Amino acid sequence: MGEIKLMKGNEALAEAAIRAGLQGYFGYPITPQSEVVEYLAREEPKHNYVLLQAESEVAAVNMLYGAGGAGARVMTTTSSPGFSLMQEGISYIACAQIPCLFANIVRGGPGLGTIQPSQSDYFQATKGGGHGDYHLIVLAPNSVQEMVDHVYLGFELADKYRSPAMLLSDGAIGQMMEKVQLPDPIEYKPDKPWATTGKKPGQERNYLTSLYIQPEEMEEKNIELQAKFKKIEENEVRFEEYKTDDAKIIIVSFGLSSRISKKSVDMAREAGLKVGLFRPITVWPFPANKIADIAARKQVNFFISIEMNAGQMVEDVKLAVNGKKPVYFYGRMGGIIPTPKEILTAVQARSRS
Amino acid sequence: MKEGYKLIYQKPKTLREKRMHYCPGCFHATTHKLMMEVVEELGIQEKIIGVCPVGCSVFAYDYMDVDMQEAAHGRAAAVATGIKRMHPDKIVFSYQGDGDLAAIGIAETIHACNRGENFTFIFINNGIYGMTGGQMAPTTLEGQKTTTSPYGRDPKKAGLPLKMCEIVSQFDSVAYVERVSCNTPANARKAKRAIKKAFEYQMQGLGSTFIEVASNCPSGWKCTPEESLEWLKEKAFPYFPLGVFKKPEEV
Known part of the structure; x- marks a missing residue:
């Protein structure tokens, strides 16, 4: 069709x-x-x-x-x-x-x-x-x-x-x-x-x-x-998961930045880092329950919200994670699109700290 | 009907059984009644859709027994445009006050008229913001006292009152413009005829139709209903003359 x-x-x-x-x-x-x-x-x-x-x-x-x-x-x-x-x-x-x-x-x-x-x-x-x-x-x-x-x-x-x-x-x-x-x-x-x-x-x-x-x-x-x-x-909550099953690090990202983040997940995996992507498709209603489930997984070390802003969705991620795991943020503002490498570097920096 | 009584007058069936909230003497009630009489006479209750404004007549849908939408302040012309464009076979009107149509919504008014949107404006011009407690309107007369012009409207600061009929009658796309009043039974009858003509021209698809009712506001003007009629005659009509500003060529 x-x-x-x-x-x-x-x-x-x-x-x-x-x-x-x-x-x-x-x-x-x-x-x-x-x-x-x-x-x-x-x-x-x-x-x-x-x-x-x-x-x-x-x-x-x-x-x-x-x-x-x-x-x-x-x-x-x-x-x-x-x-x-x-x-x-x-x-x-x-x-x-x-x-x-x-x-x-x-x-x-x-x-x-x-x-x-x-x-x-x-x-x-x-x-x-x-x-x-x-x-x-x-x-x-x-x-x-x-x-x-x-x-x-x-x-x-x-x-x-x-x-x-x-x-x-x-x-x-x-x-x-x-x-x-x-x-x-x-x-x-x-x-x-x-x-x-x-x-x-x-x-x-x-x-x-x-x-x-x-x-x-x-x-x-x-x-x-x-x-x-x-x-x-x-x-009506809708979301997409990419390699989150065994992930220790969860990138949360929506829209354009989620596409770029997907590439960063593959690059991280090649470098031996178990990263997965959680992508809200409906940003309201926000998939908070699903994020809470993931936060409860033992192997998950932290979340990082990747956005093209000063950190907005990260607040919803934090509410969903509710203190169970650390939630970080990386973003670019003012019309700058982050590169996959740049996102990977931000993830790696949090991973080391 | 009680025995021995003869029915000589009743309100139109197109007005709902609802006690109006309007102040005594206010032309809103009269204009509602005239409009609904026209709706009844033309047999268009099932074909007409109205838009009410933000202002004293915000609850017009409580009184007029026709389908209606309540618009944001000043946006009635845009809402009416949306309705009419989707239902060109229906009769659509906006019912707006002077703050709504001539201040915050003047862009929507002008552009709807310039596009010749085929609906009817019923414009209630009482020269004051009634609902918010009597502040200066774009149509407040020179020297007229309101709560925000306590020493009288000063044209140097506030400009002169806007003459909407004179403005909108300049558009080729506007078919019919008349300023009426309800200060006497004769004028109320004229107002009703004007409303009827406007709906009829709309049904013929002639373009925008615009009826201004030079109205009163005893509460806001701080006078009795009777004094408000005097004020209209002595102060308002010389600046806002009644009459037809534009009509279709064939009539």
Whole structure:
């Protein structure tokens, strides 16, 4: 099944969205993700989706709220500064429980930063990002193939849980070209009785809101949301392990840095060091239980979190390990991609100490 | 119906059985009623989707018995755009106050109008931030006292009040712009006719339609409802004249 192509990450993401039944795209150009909207603009005449270049990311996320609330399968894509602008809207979307898909093709920050790849939006993506208690379902692709697969998965999970979902990718995966297998297109038939599509005869009207002015009602809404998040944590954790079975040292890494770390594992093994890689695929829900299991293994000496930021996921790793084993961190910032050798050196340094 | 009584008036069935939270004399309640009468008369209750703002009318979905979404402050035009683009066959409206539409959301307003988004703006301009306790709005009149302009609005510091009808009627893509009020029964009837026309033009796909209701805020203006009507006539209408600013060519 499917079609095999050589594609750029951002274009593969756009093509996957079309094949997954995209009905509405609202976005604003920003490097390094503009190829998504450009691809969708080129392909638009062949398909039935609505494509609208908004006046800002602020407008785009609210168009998503409207269109998703009216029952459509909708997506927006952006990069870090743009994702910051969307946070208010995402908070409303999370509370009103509107399924939709975001992709943040992360670039280095803070501020206007750089257009080079980074993982420094991990906190923003996994801890909510906007105001209030909420989470998005966050998938962290590490290949062009996963830019495709995670679009399908993200849409599916968004609908299943009436929740915003997102791809936490980066400028390198967005820009690089790889072989990719494209799944067959699906015919999307939304089943959303809660959507605002016009009042049904004999039924109560539908309304979508995030306003519960009585604190008792607001707490009740929060309890409902937390119960949903718990269900997602119980059912949707995804991860990948590489040579962890006999490993004494566990590298924890997601997205682009996990790909590089995989190479470092092989180099370490050649040098006689038993290193394994644990890669969260969902960074929220975070695979904390699995990491705790690994931490309980006798032969495991320590964990080291490898990230392209100042040390963000390492906090979740520490919470999961819960003091059972040491947890270290190595990372590069500001758009610098670490080399496999550099990561190996960091692992070896901890191994000797 | 009790024996011996004859029904001569009732609220539209498209308004819900819910006691409104609006202050006595406020035009929000009147405008809600006029809009829902139009919805009933046009028979579009099952075809209309509304967007309410952040402001006093944030709970409009509690009163209007139609599908609705509650938007973030200023973003109603973007939300309405999203809905209408997915459902071009439905009738969509945004219901917004002056802080929402003309201050924090003016970018969304201008761009939705420039794209000719085929939905109806119902713009309630009462020249003040009512919900937050009476602060200065982009439409507060020169010299008007509010909690953040306690000595009166000073144009040197705050500029002059924004005339939204005059601004949006300049776009080719905007089909219909009218400023109405509800200060007299005659004007309320005119307002209802304007709302009806706006929905009808939308159903014909003519482009953006924009109805401004020159409104009042007795609580925020610190006056009685009656005095607020006087203020409208003496102070507001000279600066915000009522009337049609733009209409489709064929009518």
